[in-house]
Amino acid sequence: MQLTRGEQFINSLKDGRKVWLEGKEIEVTTHAAFHGTLNTISRLFTMLDEPELSNQIGFYDTAQEKIVHNAFLLPREQADLRKRAAAFRIWAEHTNGVMSRLSDYARSRLTGWYATKERYHVYDKHFGDKISRYYEEAKAKDLFLTAVQREPQVNRSQAIGDDPDAILRVIGKNSEGLIVRGAKMIATAGPYSNDFIVYPVTKIPENHPEYAHMMIVPANSKGLHMMCRESFAELRNHHDYPISSRYDEMDAVLFFDDVVVPWERVLLHDNPEALWQIRMNEASSSLAYHQSIIRLQVKLEFVTGLACAIAESIGVNQFLNIQEKLGELVNQVQTIKGLIIASEVEAKADEFGNLIPAFTYIETARNLGSRYYPRALEIIQTIGAGGFFQVPSTCSEIEGPLGTYIQTYLQGASLKADEKVKLFKLAWDLVGSPLASRHKLYEQFYAGDPVRNLAGQYVNFDKDKMIGEVFSMVRSS
Ligand SMILES: Cc1cc2nc3c(=O)[nH]c(=O)nc-3n(C[C@H](O)[C@H](O)[C@H](O)COP(=O)(O)OP(=O)(O)OC[C@H]3O[C@@H](n4cnc5c(N)ncnc54)[C@H](O)[C@@H]3O)c2cc1C
Structure with a gap:
């Protein structure tokens, strides 16, 4: 029997990812802290299979020969903007506006960079091909994406480079990809994302290229650990906590313990100016x-x-x-x-x-x-x-x-x-x-x-x- 997109999404999370809650490694698809939230997201994803809703939330993508979410739609005319807006509104109304990171935000970021990819050719001639392939993959697999851009609070008065651990950095390169060490926060929805779009939004000085990278990091990368905050859903029943029990978008800190990011997923690297243009x-x-x-x-x-x-x-x-x-x-x-x-x-x-x-x-x-x-x-x-x-x-x-x-x-x-x-x-x-x-x-x-x-x-x-x-x-x- 054909699985719904919601079921496919839940299955995609059984991939060996390392998620930690209350000091223990957990399986997100079966843990009570994620039950209500994953049910809600599964329902949203399945809307794309339902004839009466799919055309309001998605569009027929000729490359993938299926309906994909409107967050991937390149707006060319006013009608396209209205289609994008309608999709965002339907998902928001279904979650009373409480769930903000349903992947439509990060998918839209990806769509924006993909739509303007030629601008980055001067920084890396492979950027256009890599982001195009990833954009197609994200549509094909209905990937749940999260953008993670910030550095943990350590000492905000330090300058970049004063403390090498304060910003996620590249510690090496090999034939497979970049080797990355450090931490990123906050990854809302991180524990149930398929991939992270990781890049800095801080302006990186030209003399610190080791901090200037844009990468798509798979959630099950070896060495990647996601540390959850306390759950607001677990032990809270639907009657007394109708919001917490269904809409708790888990926040996590990401620890990168020498994670190898494959070259195919390294969109830009060692280039502060390119990263600033990505940010802007x-x-x-x-x-x-x-x-x-x-x-x-x-x-x-x-x-x-x-x-x-x-x-x-x-x-x-x-x-x-x-x-x-x-x-x-x-x-x-x-x-x-x-x-x-x-x-x-x-x-x-x-x-x-x-x-x-x-x-x-x-x-x-x-x-x-x-x-x-x-x-x-x-x-x-x-x-x-x-x-x-x-x-x-x-x-x-x-x-x-x-x-x-x-x-x-x-x-x-x-x-x-x-x-x-x-x-x-x-x-x-x-x-x-x-x-x-x-x-x-x-x-x-x-x-x-x-x-x-x-x-x-x-x-x-x-x-x-x-x-x-x-x-x-x-x-x-
Ligand atoms: C619940 C939640 C979920 C989030 N989810 C995501 C996510 O999924 N992805 C993502 O990328 N981001 C996310 N963010 C945003 C992000 O992680 C930070 O919270 C945000 O960038 C602000 O940084 P900070 O919290 O470290 O505060 P800080 O930057 O440390 O600021 C703390 C205080 O100090 C002041 N301050 C700090 N530095 C300066 C300075 N140089 N000059 C003047 N004042 C200063 C600030 O005004 C503030 O009052 C999320 C935030 C929250 C609260």
């Missing part, structure tokens, strides 16, 4: 963050719906101060939605004919998200207040000896006690659980340091006209 590639960033901000919009919609439901359930939605806060959440949603539309409408064709969403709006939405999300959580906490602690420890207690008390004293203005308890449990999972804290930090930091991201917007923005207007008045008065 607008097609890759725009296509990937286009997914991120669509996912953000869906998440903010879910949070807004939750805030409204809580306010109504306890009858505070009529108060002006609460309405003002709910209005702020609506504002967040509409602002991100508007910026997504602007990025698509003002998309421009590059020299290769790719229609790239306008990065300035994408960047604005992304940077706003790092402030919006913590504020949205604060609003829900302010509205729900002590209500989060007026619930039994498990939903099942409504059926227990205290059931009558719960039904009588814990009902809401518009809800019976059982639904109100479930609503507050759901909200707590999103605003107060360990997963909730992780998500607050994720939205703040997933795209790098929010402070430097905003400062970068100021530095790179073309301000001449605005400043010119000021001086024309100063000088004419």
